Amino acid sequence: MPEPGANVAQANKLRERALGLLARREHSRVELSRKLEQAGYPVEEIRPLLDAFEDKKWLSDQRFAESYVADHRARAGSVKLAYDLRQRGVSDAIIACVLGDNRDTELERARSVWQKKFGTPPNDAAETARHIRFLQSRGFTPDIIRRVIRQSDDAIS
Structure with missing residues (x-):
């Protein structure tokens, strides 16, 4: 049987890892989840953490999409930007909203x-x-x- 403090320590490591990734740049929810899973954290612990991050506005697909488009629009058209955002798990509604601002x-x-x-x-x-x-x-x-x-x-x- 694992020690009770081990779960708390694991949760703290997960939280710190997620915050560290978000401190470097914006991430979509899917992208952040994927990175945390690849680091070996269990999905059942990742989901509630990301829900809490979204509630606190620390994680936002809308903000990620706006940031991504701002960083990449000088080199890419809307078709490529939309494809890249979809690959990162951003919804079509958010993509349409963000790219609609850049059509002109x-x-x-x-x-x-x-x-x-x-x-x-x-x-x-x-x-x-x-x-x-x-x-x-x-x-x-x-x-x-x-x-x-x-x-x-x-x-x-």
């Missing part, structure tokens, strides 16, 4: 990413395809990509 800057961001990588309009169909593939890999929508490529062509006309 999507074209400017795509232009900036394209300009930084290429700087000059494509010369032929093969090069155009390469530019398109690059912007697709960064998670920009087909409409945004068409507009960036079209505007780059108009710039040399």
